[in-house]
Amino acid sequence: MARLYKLKPRLLNKLLCFGIIAFLTTGAHQSVKNILPAGDPDNGGLTTPDGFKTVVVADSTGLARHIAVNSNGDIYVKLRYYGNGQQGGTVALRDTNNDGKADIIKNFGNYKDHSSLANGITIRNGYLYYSSSLAVYRSKLIPGQLLPDEKTEMILKDDHEHGAHWHITKPMAFDSKGNMYVPFGAPSDACQDMVNSPGGQPGSKGQNPCPDLEKHGGVWKFSADKLDQTQKDGTLFATGLRSIVGMRWNLADESLYAVVHGRDNLHLLFPDLFSSWQSAVLPSEEFVKLEQGSNIGWPYYYYDQIKGKKMLNPEYGGDGRKEGEGSKYQKPIIGFPGHWAPNDVLFYQGNLFPERYKNGAFIAFHGSTNRGPYPQAGYFVAFVPFKNGVASGEWEVFADGFAGIDPIINVSDAKFRPMGLAEGPDGSLYITDSVKGKIWRIMYKGDKKNFGAQQLAAMEKHKLMAHIRTPDEAADNLDMKTKVAGQRIYNTYCTPCHQRNGLGDGSRFPPLAGSEWVSGNKRRLIEVVAKGLEGPIQVKGKPYNDLMPKHDFLKPEEMAQLLTFVRQNFGNTPDRVTVDDINRVLKK
Incomplete structure (x- = not known):
């Protein structure tokens, strides 16, 4: 500080001003960092x-x-x-x-x-x-x-x-x-x-x-x-x-x-x-x-x-x-x-x-x-x-x-x-x-x-709300009005993974909608359902690596109804699977 007294007054003033500005600037910068940003007008789409x-x-x-x-x-x-x-x-x-x-x-x-x-x-x-x-x-x-x-x-x-x-x-x-x-x-x-x-x-x-x-x-x-x-x-x-x-x-x-x-x-x-x-x-x-x-x-x-x-x-x-x-x-x-x-x-x-x-x-x-x-x-x-x-x-x-x-x-x-x-x-x-x-x-x-x-x-x-409360056993059952036999079977055995709309869950389980595994060769599709499938596989260009359990407990009539429903819905090829198809593949 003693050296500052030896400086010319004008120079000293400039240095002091610069120091004050630097201090204020630094302080302001630090305070900005401690200020929380504004929330989005729609609260990010969330309720809190x-x-x-x-x-x-x-x-x-x-x-x-x-x-x-x-x-x-x-x-x-x-x-x-x-x-x-x-x-x-x-x-x-x-x-x-x-x-x-x-x-x-x-x-x-x-x-x-x-x-x-x-x-x-x-x-x-x-x-x-x-x-x-x-x-x-x-x-x-x-x-x-x-x-x-x-x-x-x-x-x-x-x-x-x-x-x-x-x-x-x-x-x-x-x-x-x-x-x-x-x-x-x-x-x-x-x-x-x-x-x-x-x-x-x-x-x-x-x-x-x-x-x-x-x-x-x-x-x-x-x-x-x-x-x-x-x-x-x-x-x-x-x-x-x-x-x-x-x-x-x-x-x-x-x-x-x-x-x-x-x-x-x-x-x-x-x-x-x-x-x-x-x-x-x-x-x-x-x-x-x-x-x-x-x-x-x-x-x-x-x-x-x-x-x-x-x-x-x-x-x-x-x-x-x-x-x-x-x-x-x-x-x-x-x-x-x-x-x-x-x-x-x-x-x-x-x-x-x-x-x-x-x-x-x-x-x-x-x-x-x-x-x-x-x-x-x-x-x-x-x-x-x-x-x-x-x-x-x-x-x-x-x-x-x-x-x-x-x-x-x-x-x-x-x-x-x-x-x-x-x-x-x-x-x-x-x-x-x-x-x-x-x-x-x-x-x-x-x-x-x-x-x-x-x-x-x-x-x-x-x-x-429906996504939090315990569902009513009758009123909230989405299958109460389902009449198509193949759809009832699908809803029972397939929706846990592939979902009611056939789109899968977006990560672990592949879609059936537009899938080459569904609209392609009948034999492969029947074998996948009857014998199960273990990955890794590609569906619509995306990798999946999970277990498809075998469903050989289904009767040939049930399997035919199920696969017909899958092939005729979700934007897939409107092609039936018959009991004869099932029996030929499984040699029953």
Whole structure:
């Protein structure tokens, strides 16, 4: 400072002015960064509690799955596939002018199992962790740079032999001690023999003891930093878990939580024991706390949220009424209705939202595909309040309107489907959509002190909507007026995957509408239905890799009616399939 006194007054004044301007400019820049952007006039198309505002960050990033947000606000979204028009397995987004809209969007990431289903993505200790169905990778994040280092490290490889089995996606969670938790999902509803009876047959039995539990149907614990691990490098942490897509470590109580997909096909496989209504609403999607040694009960038991009990699966002698030894297995924190597809869970740590949201759990319900003959359900984001590490109240509807329609008859009717959740550095909640890759950012701009019953009551009314409420067994049955025999058979056995409009679910299950597999050679079509099919296959230029169970239990007359209906609808060639066609192919 002494040197400044020796400067000429005019020069000193210039320097001081420059310093003040620089200070003000820097301060102004910092304050702009702390100001939340405006919400969209239509609230991003969503309904949220009063005081919350929503801005659409991006409209169409691709088939988006999970999401992570860095401390500087950069966003990373895992895509379902690498390739197939997506240019890369991951999308990076940056908002450079703080208007809430991403103005830099770049794809990156390539890996060998590029055709498989991908989900998880997390930022940890300066690394971006992301996964495919068969591996967990990481790349070093470079300060100031949007894209991570091009070098990719393999953290975990699934070295099992997999056909077109289900539920092998690899979301991951990290604790505070350097451990990584990864689920290895199971390939069937209830441990049926997937080799000799792909997908299960009506009345099929479950294997006891279940051999799948040795390497599947649970969560394994690994080192978060060791490279090139396989399952044998980990230890079994929790078991009895059929399928997990959403899993998160809760820092508030240093515990692992997951949202678990329940089994399917109760009516399809056991029509004498379970009605189509029971199959639509059961079994529960479970929100569980997992500890070392937890056993949730799969494949022997499922949770009935209506009875509030673990029930014996029909593959093991259950009939919807038998409890067996279900009381020995861990019950969920909350049992949500069946087939809502909970695909992510997030414990809110920020201070932007009203205090009641602190440490509570947001759950994204991706939405059902197989509730027929009843409307599809889910397609919203719920909130579960927590206090002192324990759920402290009923679940609530937090964000709705993603589907843009109610009731939802076919999956393709839904405009958007909520998928991934992330918390931004300022406490904003980010939500991805899996249909087009839309990203929403939800902020709170109201009076936090006066937030309460009034705002929550308005959202409670959404529980009366068709995609959330329990359907009426008679009034909501979409098949009550169905008279065409082939259509009744189709609605019973085919709509869980291919949907009532024949368009599939847009991801796992292919369309029948305009499909070369339907309008092409009759022999191939008959063999697919009678003998089943295991991927990978191409339908209308898009890859699919799942199981088509064999339907050889259908009588030739029923199969002919079914295939005639399929070939004469959904814009396909109006060509019949006769009983003689069936018998010639199957040599009956």
